[in-house]
Amino acid sequence: MPGLTALAVLELLGTGFIAGYLGGIIGTGGCVLMLPMLVFLLKYPIPEAIATTVFAVVWTATFGTMSHAKLGNIDYETSAIVLAAGAIGALLGSVIFALIMKHTGALQVILGAAFLYAAVRMIYEWIKKIPGSEADEIPGKPSSKAAIGFGIGILTGILGLGGGYALVPSFIYLLDAPVHLAVGTSMISMIPMATVSAAYKMAQGLTDLVGGTLLGLGTIAGVKLGAKTTQKIKPWTIKGIFGVVFLYISLKFILQGLGIKLL
Structure with missing residues (x-):
């Protein structure tokens, strides 16, 4: 795994803060910023980047849950x-x-597809400015909720992306959940998913514990601030910006997986 310079330490802490802030606002767990940072800027191999990211997501989800619980x-x-x-x-x-x-190429294409989904969802919500439900609970049958959890748990185990990028829209669009409950419930739901995925990959010896810890430390302040921001700004404001960023990231993963380089 790559050695950490002083600059890399600052980059990891800064990335953790920004990722935590974003995760606190839209319930992604911050993984959608952490993973490409590790791959494209710090040059982690894909398997190690996935393992380290999901380890850091445990931090983000835990502190995010504490913040959203208070709210x-x-x-x-x-x-x-x-x-x-x-x-x-x-x-x-x-x-x-x-x-x-x-099979690095296959992993890159799968990751690219996940980021493409997140990008399209965010851009769509930005354009439509979807307000969401005003209910005080998340409706739906227990079987439907279990199916959502199981399916997204599988993705978390494969991709190390925490699951928030898929949980939040699933709660909103499939169960008609209000946005603030979708985000907070996504956070607490991610903890066991990320923990199981992280533990398995740690047992494989893939996780950079130092890098993951630095990312996790950076998320603490960011996720608290992001959770508070959720109640002050319209979520689609930031979704439009990051939707475009994730679209670029998705194309970069997919094209590299197919052997085509994108700047």
Whole structure:
């Protein structure tokens, strides 16, 4: 794994802060900034970047949950179902990851598809300025919530992206959840998913614990500030900006996976 210079330490802490802030606002866990930073700027190999990112997401999700709990942004009944199913899915996804981790090109294309989904979703919400529901809980059948948790848990085990990028829109669009509850419930639901995925990859010896810890430390202040910002600004304001950024990142992953370099 790459050595950490003083500049790299500052980059990791700064990336953690920005990622935590973004995660606090839109419930992504910050992984969508952490992972490409490790791959494209600090030159981590894809498997190590995935393992280190999901380790850092445990920090982000934990502190994000604490902040959102104080603000009353969590539907605990829904989260109990989602996190239990998600942990099982994350274990299965981690096994799949272990089988395909040497196929770097395939991993890059899969990551690119995940980022493309996030980009399209954010740009769509920015254009439409979707306000979301005003309910005081997340509706839906327990079986539907369990299915969402299990499916996104599998993705977390494979991609190390925490799951928030998929949980939040699933809560909003599939279950008609209000935005603030979708974000807070996503945070607490990510903890067991990320923990299972991170533990499996640590056992494989893939995780840069120092780098992941620095990322995690950076998220602490960022996620607290982001959670408070959620109630002060319209979420789609920042989604428009990051939607464009994620679109570039998705294309970079996909093209590199296919052997084509993009600046």
